[in-house]
Amino acid sequence: MKGWLVPLLYDRAVRLLWLVPLASVGLFTLVSLAPIDPVQAYVGARVALVGPEQREAIAAVWGLDAPAHERFLVWAGNALSGDLGDSITFNAPVTQVIADRFPASLTLVGAAFLFSFAAGTALGLIAAATRGRWPDRIIRGVAVVLAASPGFWIALLLIAIFAVGLGLLPACCAAPPGLTAAEVGLADRLQHLVLPVVAVSVVGISPLILHTRQRLVAFLDSPAGSHLAAHGAGRVWLAFGPGLRHALGPALTVHLAGAGELFGGSVLAETVFAWPGLGQATVQAALGADAPLLMGIALATLLFVFIGNLLADVAARVLDPRLRPEARHD
């Protein structure tokens, strides 16, 4: 029955096999071309205390005196054995930094993923079921405004309204400052999650609304939709019954394939909300020209986006039998 799944996974595994080395070379080239000098970034304000000899010594310890291609080969050799090197900015192994910060990012991106999917598709379905009437107009208006609004600006707006103005929700961080992890309760964590999740979701919601609406409208107008309508099916029944699969299939595919955008949105949101996740670490790594950490985060992101796309492919085939190759050869 699932005869299409194994070939698909095999195909994608082969793709990953050439994608990772290619991406590594590209990323390393970009990182080594960056104009920031890691030693200078490390020394920072202590510039008067550190002489040229010490700088050379630091560069030698970090291996920066070797040419870029040699450094890449050393990095690639270590990476193959599972060692992604040490982060300069966090002074810890890259795998450790990623493992420490990934859960926070996954919570944020995962919650935003679920929230934007639920909100986006529900609003899209309602809009299509009430096409041309006021709920549709309002929802479409909101979607267009959201699509045109930058994520960081929405984040600042949310802080200004809900944290500063109304004082309802915390403006920063994943937990109240000054407490140890053991002292932070679930309610605190959830409260701190609300604004960042909404801010990250904004990126994903409006395409989902418009996509879901369009797909459902297409089904309602299709011969299959009007055949059902001719025999007494109402718009709402069609929207939340037979039309659901037509609307949600493409929506889920778009949403999963857009997981990378959510991750990109989380970089901004984590910076604005001081959220201790990978996005914040990315910004710090970039400012410190922390090549090992940047490489590690980029590869982790690549895997994340790759898995999102793979799930999108699987979801599309599960929901639309016409996409399964076995059916095409029938």
Next chain:
Amino acid sequence: MLEIEDLCVRFRRHRAPMLTVLEHLDLAAPSGAVTGLCGASGAGKSLIAAAIAGTLPRNAEATGRITVGGKIPAPQTVALAPQGLDALDPLARIGTQLARFARLGGTSVDAPDLLSRLGLAPRVLDAWPHELSGGMARRACLATALATSARWLIADEPTSGLDAASADRIMALMADLAAEGYGIIVISHDLPRLSSVSRTVTVLEAGRPVETAPGKAFSGDGAALAHPFSRRLWQAQEVGASC
């Protein structure tokens, strides 16, 4: 008896007079028989089906009376099997779709029995529409209409796009359903097959009915037909059927 009296369909046009596409159609279709509607492409055949089923486009206006047993038909009295095979939902198994139409008709359906009456195997219940051949999909489309448990069925071009053997089977099926007591209206341009199963055939010319003749009158050189257009249409079909 399903009766159509003085049915007219007009299209509203932007800054232009109404466009009349169907004029003064009278039709009497008894239950237990097949009633045929025939005409060349563009004669307004499918609009009649749409007018009865209430699926006319928004810019169309229908006047006249459609009654079943002398009364305005309640919803779900007349089922429609549309012309296009895309009337089947591509993302639902046939069994699911039959259950939907049964639910809309306010009944349940013995789907395997319904399929076997239409000459389809029970495994078709688990099939997706894209896995069916043209003839099977046409039967499945008829099955969706029959699943509503309506006793009146309008089949719009049930043989279009089918090979000769499949088309013969579908038309024979129409006759079988009529024998079971259904009232069947078949809209088709396939005059030889239509006339062989129909009690009467109404011929349309450019949106105007020209003649209602018994099915038997469509034979030989068409001498039994009163109107020259019906004769020409029949003679043209004879040539088409023989090649």
